[in-house]
Amino acid sequence: MSEVIHTIEQMKEFSKKAILAQKSIGFVPTMGYLHEGHLSLIQKARSQNDIVVVSIFVNPLQFAPNEDFNTYPRDFEKDRILCEQNGVDVIFYPGYEEMYPQSYQTYVEVSFLSKPLEGKSRPTHFKGVTTIVLKLFNIVKPTRAYFGKKDAQQLIIIKKMVEDLNLDVEIVPCEIKRDADGLALSSRNVYLNAKERSQAICLKKALDKAKELIDAKIYDSQTIIQNMKNVINSYDLARIDYISINSTDCLSELKEVVLGKTLISLAVFFGKTRLIDNMWI
Amino acid sequence: MSEVIHTIEQMKEFSKKAILAQKSIGFVPTMGYLHEGHLSLIQKARSQNDIVVVSIFVNPLQFAPNEDFNTYPRDFEKDRILCEQNGVDVIFYPGYEEMYPQSYQTYVEVSFLSKPLEGKSRPTHFKGVTTIVLKLFNIVKPTRAYFGKKDAQQLIIIKKMVEDLNLDVEIVPCEIKRDADGLALSSRNVYLNAKERSQAICLKKALDKAKELIDAKIYDSQTIIQNMKNVINSYDLARIDYISINSTDCLSELKEVVLGKTLISLAVFFGKTRLIDNMWI
Known part of the structure; x- marks a missing residue:
């Protein structure tokens, strides 16, 4: 009990x-x-x-x-x-x-x-x-x-x-827990309607894209962020609040990803619902 | 040790x-x-x-x-x-x-x-x-x-x-500790020169005046403060920063002294040295 x-x-x-x-x-x-x-x-x-x-x-x-x-x-x-x-x-x-x-x-x-x-x-x-x-x-x-x-x-x-x-x-x-399709678990996910829910995977897809670029040794933040934007913008209900690449210690913006010390994070609106996700690199 | x-x-x-x-x-x-x-x-x-x-x-x-x-x-x-x-x-x-x-x-x-x-x-x-x-x-x-x-x-x-x-x-x-002449003890008292030191008793004198009025059942804050000002202003080196009558719980200014719930406090400059003193009524 x-x-x-x-x-x-x-x-x-x-x-x-x-x-x-x-x-x-x-x-x-x-x-x-x-x-x-x-x-x-x-x-x-x-x-x-x-x-x-x-x-x-x-x-x-x-x-x-x-x-x-x-x-x-x-x-x-x-x-x-x-x-x-x-x-x-x-x-x-x-x-x-x-x-x-x-x-x-x-x-x-x-x-x-x-x-x-x-x-x-x-x-x-x-x-x-x-x-x-x-x-x-x-x-x-x-x-x-x-x-x-x-x-x-x-x-x-x-x-x-x-x-x-x-x-x-x-x-x-x-560690972040995710649904089977990759959406990070959040109490706010219940706000999403069916169509929004199906598109909400775009946050994880954008992070996967970033990971793919970093694995290919592309560390330039601008390039990574632009690629992530492209992913999100291919989903018509998603509206980007921010996508950012920062140091994990003082949260200053990084021009280049530093392995072991980087936080890639984003916030995306679906209607009034604001979802966040991130990846520690 | x-x-x-x-x-x-x-x-x-x-x-x-x-x-x-x-x-x-x-x-x-x-x-x-x-x-x-x-x-x-x-x-x-x-x-x-x-x-x-x-x-x-x-x-x-x-x-x-x-x-x-x-x-x-x-x-x-x-x-x-x-x-x-x-x-x-x-x-x-x-x-x-x-x-x-x-x-x-x-x-x-x-x-x-x-x-x-x-x-x-x-x-x-x-x-x-x-x-x-x-x-x-x-x-x-x-x-x-x-x-x-x-x-x-x-x-x-x-x-x-x-x-x-x-x-x-x-x-x-x-409780507040005082020198024999009434000056509240403070590490900052060392800043005072001899003449300032001799006049620094005015804070306690002003509080004594307030106590005297309250003992005579005069509770009006304006009257008490004006009397305290008169005491301080009779010392030529003293410059009043504030004299105030407040409730001891939320520090709101009181129009009248409420026995058991009142703080009478003041700050007075002697040159660059700022002294404070108070009385809980």
Whole structure:
């Protein structure tokens, strides 16, 4: 049975006992509506720790007013069953008032890394992410926390926050999970209609094209990005937000791919739905 | 003997052992150049905890470019002896590179509370304070941390940060220490020349006047502030930065003093030296 905890106080009490008993805590922070991507994080946490905690909290702070906070998919009962089936010990499922009481006013920001890529399209997003993640770390006190590479910039920013603020948690990056046709799993994929869904594979196709060029020793970023654009533009419902080639350490734009240190990432709209994908080279 | 620790790693190691041994840690964060005010914090920490840690770090982040970071008084050897004499177990004395390596970029801000009073005159100050204090809390992991009421707004902001970020440390407020003539102790008092020093008592005199009016049941803020101004203006070297009457919870300006919930605070320049003082009513 996964225990469901709603209050910060009870969650802290649980973690305090675990730490005094010298047990390791693996933590998977989520916004719920769990899919195979989340489950792979949970399974990794399960294999590496004494205790596994999953949080489910759709964090209003990381959505801009024009974004999909209200319509973001939620299904706690299904999530609870999936957690049970995957050996989760505790589901931390707090209410909004619990996490952000009325006088709430403290924010954490990782400045430079939050500006490019997703930050350009979503300028307040990462401030919301780092704030909630720091709060969750302080409440759950994990030994290790698991983040998917799908949200590549988020992962890089959280690692930086942990380093800068001298936190003790180890950040464990996890591989992107994909549907059979290559679409990266995302809770937002449910927004796609049938035709959009069939075309959504273009993000992976563009990344495959990039990989093909790099394997042929073509490292020039302009060339790679142009080829990726061509792939996306051959799908009539796809509208490119960005395609970018950046260093994985400071996210600066790269003129040439540097093997082992490069992030190729893109965001593509299908109607109002915005999908992201990436590849670490 | 007080142990001097220079690195974050060693400090963390020390605290980890103490916590596993279920010992309480009392923490006094300072910028050094210790005076009786600091020593009263250390003594309180000593009386309430198994272990006492004092940090000495002049935090560049809380000084604006036009402020006195370079000239801020420093005397580590004297500080070390004072710590020894007052039973401090560990002096955490890190270098700048240790606390802010070159790629450092994470900041914590308590938004509304950082804006009025000191925040008006020093708009980046509290962001620097909350960032370093959070880092120090994460490194030292104190059970209790001690802050003087002299820096009233700082104390209120740090309490709010602790609440908002769900930190476990208990913040212990400590009374203001004063010289025999009433001047609140501050490391910056050394900047005053003899004539300025003799007039610097005007801050306390103005607060005494406020107390006298309140004791006579005069609660109107305008009247109290005007009377305080008159006191300060009778000293020819004093230049008022602000005099303000605020609520102690949200720091909003009060039209009338509310007993038990009011902060009366002021900042006064003597030449380039800026002194602050306050009274909790």
